[in-house]
Amino acid sequence: MANADLASWLGLKGVQKLEMGNTGGTVGFDGFTVTFTQALHSSGQIDETGVAHSLGSANGLLLHVEDEPSVFHMGDTDIFTDMGLINELHQPDIGIVPVGDRFTMGGAVAALACQRFFDFKHAIPCHFGTFPIIDQTPEKFVKGMEGHRTLVEVPTIGTALSYE
Numbered sequence: 508m509a510n511a512d513l514a515s516w517l518g519l520k521g522v523q524k525l526e527m528g529n530t531g532g533t534v535g536f537d538g539f540t541v542t543f544t545q546a547l548h549s550s551g552q553i554d555e556t557g558v559a560h561s562l563g564s565a566n567g568l569l570l571h572v573e574d575e576p577s578v579f580h581m582g583d584t585d586i587f588t589d590m591g592l593i594n595e596l597h598q599p600d601i602g603i604v605p606v607g608d609r610f611t612m613g614g615a616v617a618a619l620a621c622q623r624f625f626d627f628k629h630a631i632p633c634h635f636g637t638f639p640i641i642d643q644t645p646e647k648f649v650k651g652m653e654g655h656r657t658l659v660e661v662p663t664i665g666t667a668l669s670y671e
Contacts, residue, residue, distance in 0.1 A: 508534065508541060512563030516552065530564050539572040544593050546584035548611070569597050576600035576628070576670045583634060585612045590624035601670060602627040602657075605634035606648040607641035614642060618651025627657045629670060 509517060514527035528534045533542040548565035567582040579599035593599075602625055605611035611634050612620065621630050630652065632645035645661055652659045660668060 508568075510543060510550075510563040510566055512561060513550070516560060516562055530566060539570060542569040542571070542597065543567075544569060544579070544582075544597075545587070545589060546582040547587055548583040548585075567593075569593070569599060571597070578603065579625075579627075580633075581605055583611045586616050586620040586624075588624075590620055594625045599625065599627065601629045601631065603631045603633050604648065606632040606645050607634040607637070608647075609641050610634075614645060614647025614649070615651045617648050618655075621652065621657055622655055625657075630657045630659050631662060631668065632659070633662075 508526045508528070511527045511529050514525045518525055526534055528541070528543045530543050530545055533540050544567040546565040546567045550562045550565045552560045552562055554560060565582060565584065567584060568580045570578040570580075577597065577599045578601045579593065579597065580603040583605055602621060604617045604621060606614040606617045608614070614632070617632070621627060632648045635641060635645050636643045649659055649661065662668060
């Protein structure tokens with residue numbers, strides 16, 4: 508599953524089974540749908556010869572599973588006001604929120620985005636601690652969300668998260 512430009516590029520690289528879509532589009536599967544949303548981030552690739560390729564718009568993904576909580580993975584992004592429209596249109600229950608800074612919004616800004624634009628029941632920070640130049644912990648996000656009605660759950664390796 509990828510935006511049309513990225514899926515086309517992956518096809519040229521030999522990937523056989525691709526589902527493509529684009530910002531605003533929804534793809535249906537057996538029992539669930541995936542909707543592409545806007546995200547503010549770069550999206551390109553430099554190949555082995557040094558040639559740059561645009562891989563289309565950056566996206567977040569909304570997963571709607573029948574009779575289950577809906578999930579919004581924001582993707583790599585900064586805060587933007589249309590997050591409020593995403594909430595209004597899709598009403599996601601769970602947010603997977605980038606908090607690493609430098610290449611995404613940082614924890615304090617991510618907390619503001621969640622509080623101002625979303626009504627998440629649960630927020631899961633991501634995109635932290637994966638390489639040295641980004642924030643190593645989600646603590647700025649956790650601190651920024653203190654006192655808010657959204658339950659923040661920091662994932663740990665090997666531990667499953669479960670929601671009803």
